Amino acid sequence: MSVLAVGVSHRTAPVALLERVSVSGDALVKLLHDVHRDACVAEALVVSTCNRVEVYADVDRFHGAVTAVTDMLSRHSGIPVEALAPHLYVHYEERAVHHLFSVASGLDSMVVGEGQILGQVRQALRLAQDQDTLGPTLNELAQHALRVGKRVHSDTGIDRAGASLVGVGLTLAERVLGPIAGRRALVVGAGSMSALSAATLARAGVSDIVIANRTYERGVRLAETVGGRAVALDDLTAELAAADIVISCTGAGNLVVTADMVAPRSDRPVFLLDLALPHDVDPAVRAVPGVTLVDLESMQDSGLGQDGEDGDGGRAAAIAAARRIVVEEVGGYLEAVRAARVTPTVIALRTKASEVMEAELGRLMSRVPEMDGRTREEVTQTIRRVVDKLLHEPTVRVKQLAASSSGDHYAEALRELFNLDPQVPEAIRRTSEIPGDAGIPGDTDGGNPR
Structure with missing residues (x-):
């Protein structure tokens, strides 16, 4: 699944059109559920303010999801698709993450640096949580966006540089x-x-x-x-x-x-x-x-409140610093997401190794029944240390490699090399998404970094 953002804002549309697209109350709830029910969408979040309406979705098909969300915005606003589409912007995967972080930081606001948007993103998150349209992907993305927005405001003073x-x-x-x-x-x-x-x-x-x-x-x-x-x-x-x-x-x-x-x-x-x-x-x-x-x-x-509108060096410096923070946070977030995708495969490998080790230890003990307890313990610990040391380097390395944009290929190679059942990592991933789950025994090399 991948994150998609489709929206319209003061940057792309006149206020008269924004006024028609704007949704609140029951209409906002209905749009949220309509998006979530689409076959291409697994999770949905809608940010609706006086300056923007943005739909964020975790999707499995890009083109199908874009078409579906566009049609829904058209239907809810009463604006024909051909009239609405030129004012829409579409961001996907990394660009969608960057856009949401920028929005939460006030960098995309009509008045750059205003702090109200942070509360509005928080309200959008709460509504999606209350309406049960979120899953782990968008929930973590929105939570991270709020943290980025707070960091930008506290570290740069952009809210003081930019008026509401x-x-x-x-x-x-x-x-x-x-x-x-x-x-x-x-x-x-x-x-x-x-x-x-x-x-x-x-x-x-x-x-x-x-x-x-x-x-x-x-x-x-x-x-x-x-x-x-x-x-x-x-x-x-x-x-x-x-x-x-x-x-x-x-x-x-x-x-x-x-x-x-x-x-x-x-x-x-x-x-x-x-x-x-x-x-x-x-x-x-x-x-x-x-x-x-x-x-x-x-x-x-x-033009008041826009980038560089007053030539204020302090304001420009705050905006530049905010943008650097957003880029840094996007990189960190994507690395964590990619590493998290390989974690179930690492756990599956360790689980398989543990099962093989226990089976072989059982056979050894049955063949040498005269072995005393202390010797049994020493043999068991020695074999476990050997297995851990053999697996440590490849599992640490694959997590490091997973942080790259092609990280999924390394996890796939690990599954192929060790003949792992492809359904096992997926089952572990689903289990790890259960709130309060303690994880899978045998993962001695760290859990999900997210």
Whole structure:
């Protein structure tokens, strides 16, 4: 089996198309299961954010799986395949691993270095675990991606060099309003992005933060964390009239702020930041006097947060260091995977050697029944040491060779040379995937490196 990634993101598609492809809630669960049920797919994981929808799958047929996943994305989005396909990217095996590690590190984000994506990959992993669409391959890959993302952020400071989407939005807000400290802000929604928005506003010195949410109690909990207040969604129109900055990110799937809810501003402009996909705010509000609306598409066009956009040497150095870490981690991960593939064959060889040794010892003892116990023990230990020494070098060497891209050929050669039953390594591999399994007796040369 091999890892396949098929996706669409802000790098390959306009926001209008991303908005149609975006999936969440029940639709996300259905897409996950539809992919997992395909005959070419053994495991499935879907990463869906405001900037990307990516399907990761452990597959046995590349072309069949690509076609199947493309068809599913087309069906779920309602976009014909011929219109969707030009915006899709496909990564396979090593490139798929590199892409996921880059995504988790924030290197592929609209705002390079933002930290939200790490939590979003974690949510995708948890959903796939809860829905039972993961196996050992994607589970370990996603876990490793999270570790890479954490390492990149802790070792390079890329999250400090790269602002979040909210931070970039507030930079644009200051261009319209001037300094935002002391302003009044309205946050629509109470999810993770809303929490980030509220916290960012508070750090920026916004004095009055109002949380409007469909579930009032959740709004109250979020408001308490930033010293703000909560209102019911029914009060949204009145709060819009009083706010200087509005950030909306509900994920409702339909318009939450319409043009008739936003009053013209003759003396005091208002800045609206729509971080939802599909849109929360009706684009028609741009026609209302005194109103500035920035959404994901206009943020994408602004160029803020992209590689080298400001010529900041520290930022460029952090990004370069992050990329080096990703390359290093990809190499280490692939070496471990390749070594793990040969481990069942090594265990099968040692198991066969042990069975042959025990059989021959049994025959020897039956032919020399007068041998005393101490002598029996010495003979047994001597033969076991001889077998271990004979097997040590080839088994260590084959594990080292297995780390290369042609590692599977060495395991195959070992099976051929020692006439190992090809079904035995596969049975050992399946057994080693059982959580909590202690392994196969006789593997004295180390276990699965993964």
